[in-house]
Amino acid sequence: MSFIAIWVGKVLSFALRLFGRRATSLPGKAALRVCPSLLRRLSRQLEWCVVVTGTNGKTTTSAMLASILRQGQPIIHNQEGANLPQGLTTALLQHTSWRGRLLRRVALFEIDEATLPQVTAALPVQVLVVTNVFRDQLDRYGELDTTLDKLRAGIAGTDAVLVVNGDDPLSRHLAESSGHTVRYFGLAAEHAKDTEHGQTRDGAFCLRCGERLDYEAFFYGQLGLYRCPACGFHRPQPDFTGEIRGWSLRVREVGQPPSEVTLRTRGVFNVYNALAAVAAARTCDQSADHIAAGLTAFAPPLGRMQGYATHPPAVLNLIKNPTGCDSVLQAIVSEPGRKVLCIAINDLAADGRDVSWLWDADFDVLAGRADIVGCVTSGLRAEDMALRMKYAGFTGSMVVQPDLGAALDAALALSNSGPPSADDPTSTDVTVYVLSTYTALYAVAELLKGREHLHGAALAYRTSVS
């Protein structure tokens, strides 16, 4: 065991926290430089671990699952976004004694598809969850086929039981061709819609034989009730079936009493996250009590429809790829009341430097709607986003403001200046929906929090002038 590497990592971690910095990957990076096999050496002390991978919903799914697993014992869990080897090492180091002993013996790791093959062989993976496979951040992954190859290689490095989204033909193909034990989760067929509104359906072709898949109905994106007319490849009967009843999700498993989960966020994609977490927890032999208590204790991670008490109120969402963005846009337009959008697009490495995905996302749903009062575009690619809105046919008020703080102020001002509701001029039925890519998310969240503080002041000011 390399004590020097452990000390380097731990001292750095301590120092970063001392100065109030997020120590999510730098300590691990430095420690790995001293001892490249440190990740393997530390994780050898784990009794077992769970890995969550896939394109969309990794963070939410693993946060829910972490909350469930914690009911049984303390676990090691890597921070959102810190899912490269250095992030995993940092997470392990936090629970390592100065003498190199791992103090917690169960871990849950959220890992990028691209990183998976580099790390799975070093980890005692008991359960591996694939949330779904969508097109994501093209310049990081090259092409969809590359992503699939990475997932294949990552899975092949383990003996894990796979917990897989059976409604997704790409994940299904990965699972059935892996030779591993697989447990599928999926939504009840009654929730599928026969209308084909998804524009970006990568799974539309059979990965076994290349034929176009027939869909009886869709859940979202390429997720649906599919079958290949040529080779018989088809959607499996789920081992865990999700039924949505208002705000609750009932998870049915053959031979077991159903679990009820209260949904606290909107959108079908959030239902899948909860379903994946429950399926994984059951596969890890977690009791019904632990599952229920864990989900109750779960707080949604940043950027999943968080509300802020600004004036008017704001809701923050992370967007990072077309399918995830479409789900967010669908959720927003189905909300009641008037809306102002503030869309912050960055193109740094963690966002994906190629912003062409904006043109695959269905911003067109925002055009021609009377309830959308205006749109402010921001971030390093504010102008590109404005152009996207123009070509979407959006003709409402538009402000281009690269500075995030000024953009939020402009969005809040736009909402306050909009025409008042006819029957109640003081009505505050406007909401600012803030959409942000990854590298702007934390800054935007802080700025919104700061404006929550101003909320009282703004109200007082309004009172004094009226």
Next chain:
Amino acid sequence: MAQPLHIAHLYPDLLNLYADRGNIRTLRMRCLWRGIEVTVSEVPAGSRPDFARYHLVLLGGGSDREQAIVGETLAKWKGELRAAIEAGMPLLAICGGYQLLGSYYQLPDGTKVPGLDLLDLVTVAGSPRLIGNVAVESDLCGTIVGFENHGGRTTHNHEPLGKVVRGCGNNGKDGYEGVQYKHVIGTYIHGPLLPKNPRLADLVLARARAYQGVDHPLEPLDDTLEDAARKAFLTRRVQL
């Protein structure tokens, strides 16, 4: 009243890796804003394109696997495509579509995936992928900006689309980007290509209209946002 301008998007269900729908949308909106009627035919995988009816054809990019499927399909009708091109039909081919115009795409293991052999052009897979923001200077329409992401190195014996100012271009070596032959434009630039390059979009539209037989210049549009996006890109992204 003229017939609507007929644009064909070939195999968007297979070739839409780099937001090629954004190019179609740009062409469609720039017609709409000028009161020009336009029809877009999305030709689905496996089906036969009717080249005699189109005034403009767009061929996008896909993964190697999808590109090979399209190559096989289109090979059956390449005679008709060649005739239309010789007659002056504009064809915009991007990334994978650009590579398909040539005689082959050589995979890393040496296998040559046959192309449509429409141009004297070959592509050889290389490493690393050429990825990043790109700006080229073209005689056709000034500076063209966008993003490139390709493993293939393309060389050809035609006019290039332009000279690379920032980025890698066709092969990262000879300093040229894209190809032009008659009214065919092939390029690695996506982002997508047309929204931030309105002059190029209008050039393609003007050629399509001329090919259709409509003798009517395009009215200028308000390109304030387009210009702002270009300016932001050139100052913040490629520092020209």
